[in-house]
Amino acid sequence: MAEFEPVLLRRIAKKASPWLEAYRADGGYRALQKALDEMSPGQVVDAVKASGLRGRGGAGFPTGLKWTFLPKDHPGPIYMCINADESEPCTFNNRILMEEDPHQVLEGIILSCYATRAATAYLYLRYEYGRGYRVLQQAIDELYNNNLLGRNILGKDFHLDIFLHRGAGAYICGEETGLIESLEGKRAWPRIKPPFPAVEGAFRKPTVVNNIETVACVTHIIDRGVEWFKSMGVPPDPKNPRDAGSYGPKLYCISGHVNNPCCVELPMGITLRDLVDKHGGGVWKGRKAKGAIPGGISMGIMTEAEFDTPLDFAGPGKVGCLGLGTAAVTVFDEETSIVDVLHNICRFFSHESCGQCTPCREGTGWMLKIAERLRRGQGRLEDLKILEEVGDKIGIMPGTTICGLADGAGWPVKNAIRKFRPEFEQYIRSAEKSSLLELVGGH
């Protein structure tokens, strides 16, 4: 492929000013003007639908389709929630967008609200993003002062208010109904579905929840057109009728044991190996990679042998991962003990499980206890079986929990056990020689 010119990161790459004047000079709010002048809300929805844009938050649900789930002719209000609770470990693409080019995001929000007829948007920002909060608030103030927010935007019959809402620091607030509950001032316990948020969401009104990067893409779909968006990425697999394809540019985060941790924008479908070698500067200290997490910790683990998998919505699934997730790649080198990786994963999910559903609350706690014991050298071979079984049986896929956190908690654990079993077994066996196990009654 010819040299790709970044779109979402275009202004950030040239270190342009984040403020309204500079953004407008770079063609900002052209798309909004175009939409308000020439397109009906329905046409915006159709354009996004035709573009094949899929949610960038992790699940990859088609954005246009999500918008069409809103009830027709609803008397309102309809709410737009923007999910900026970027809490998947090692993911920082939304942060860059919000902090460095806030107007690109805000234009996308305004366009999305125009399309969905939402008159109020809540931007749910994770607490840790203090700078993002200040930048966004200043940008929002600019918009109010320039008739781009509030009543009769750009002189049209379109009104919108955007509120910034800071979370209190919980992974579960990134789940869309958990986010809504948290926004309402409650404990972020994900809701049972149905009803889906599109029917009954925030404050019991129809609600759309979209990711920051998703709405940023909306800006460019309207500005540059559907064909431009579909010109990059991976078309759907004709053999798989459920594959909706992976179009458009995507922000990939690279972190972990690489020489050059960074966030790059590329068309969908780059392989993990290219990403690490060409953009991440290769594995650090001249070592080889042992494996990588392809899209946030909840998506599972890829071994080095699987690095040629393309990172599109369908790719990671083919090697036993849960999906593309947030496309935040974390590499760990060959010196890393998989037992430590497992322990870290278990600790994270045990800490972040909201505690609502029994299988997740107790399952993640149990996995952590086993991982801790394993790491101390008191593991047993049957512990691997238990870990694998728990990893398999918690989540919405087997139906045992309300939200997908448990799937994400189980997936990397069972991936780790299945893909690195010899290493685990060797670790356990080497520890068995000591008498530690007798202390816990393991024999």
Place this chain on the structure above:
Amino acid sequence: MATVYVNDKPVDIGNEKLNLIQAAQKAGVLIPHYCWHPALTVVASCRMCLVEVGERKPDGTVVMQPKVVPGCQTPAKDGTVIQTLTSRAVDAQHQTLEDILLNHPLDCPVCDKAGECMLQDYTYQFGSAKSRMIDEKNTPPNKPYIGDNVTLFTDRCIMCSRCVRFTREVAGTAELQIVNRGHHSEIDIFPGEPLNNKLSTNVVDLCPVGALCSKDFLYKHRVWNLKTKESVCPDCSTGCSIHLDGNKNIVYRLRPRYNPQAQGHFMCDDGRLGYHYVNSIERFLRPTVRREGKLTPLPWTEIASLVRRGFQSAAQKDGTSTVGVLSPFLTCEEAYLLAKFIKGLSPQARLALDSVPIVGEDDTYPKDRRGRPTEPVKFTIRAEKCPNRRGVEAILRHFQGEIISFEQVVRDAVEGRVQALYLAAGYPPRPSGWVSDTQAQGLQRVPLVVCHDLLPSPVSNFAHYVLPGAAWAEKDGTFVNHAGLAQAIHWGITPTGEVRTDGQVFFDLLERRGLAHAPTVRKEMAAEVPYFAALAGSDLGEYGILLESSQG
């Protein structure tokens, strides 16, 4: 009409809106559940009720969903197929139980809930006797003071959140909450805001395990030794249906019994904890007559004929001077028998209604955080603190048409118009008392006073005869609540000492033979008093019978 297939067995559920747990119940299949309760919102979080679900198409083919679903959250529709015995459903339930037991202490031998614990029952039925966890369990500290009446054994909690939802949705006062996250979640109160609303102890019944315990019952008795009878709470005119748990002549606790016609699922703490006087050592234990200023015990047979003769001679002199005062704590049958006795002495003999205790105003729930009542009302504690005013009034109306108040009787007594007075009291000891010192002084002018009561009062200090009454927990009969609902009460303990049930005493006065058998008397009463005609059957059923009621 909707047909649901439970484990391949078709069940007609009519047009009711049921979830899968309820639909399966109709087929006699138990889907285990913790967080779901019919009076609370659905959260589907315990994941105990996981079953496999599908749909039977009109052509007979069945399409099953590819995963397990929670039965509490899934509505039963025409053609719904529920499978509780497939390996997937059984595994899911098994797994949930294993998960719940990971951090649940195995302290059943010292746990109050043992014997009626849903975790014990389900583990026995759906779970495994072994845990695969060899690591240490979490041991969060207990919270002995979560409220005046409730204590929390934090480590036993399985996080079903029933108690939290109860305080938010029914009591409305929202004292309980969940703090911390994941497997460190705990039930707690906001500091300084204890669980002290008047419905607080219901969380103990709601708790499926032994986490929330009643301080009143804690460590008093093992539940498998308790004998349970269906009864009615006598503490206010709501007439909550209850389970009366007693053993060896001691009442140990009261629990609400579901009755959609009376109060629903719950009961208030006043009623629940108001039974202690039944076990009181202050109670009268034998019939006594006052001789030379001192109460002297006499056998029942002698006392009965003495009282009867006293009243007969008074009634012969002047019928209107003979007065029977019926307490609203009497059962309908007892009121009927006493009315028969008094009216049998002379048609002019008078019947009066004893004092009706009214305390404050009706207290409705839910309340908001500031304690103001909100709509819709889900529970009412009534100001009228007696169980059977309407029933006794119906008897009075039948026998003499009008209802004479206790105040009127006192006035007549002061003016010397009462020669013989039968006070069937049976009141519990409450701060206000049923008779004031001034009233008692007025009654002192009556030459013959029979005080038939449970506990000493200003009247029993001078009454010529003091007869021990039986408490409601010791007798059978009928109470009619504020709405005209007739419910049966059943004895849970036998009266101690020489105490006889009130009905038996009235039998003796009436010179009837045999035992006072409440259902038989009820039949007789139903035949004679039109108000009670609907009670002619021998059984009032679990929920009682709503009487065609005039103004109450």
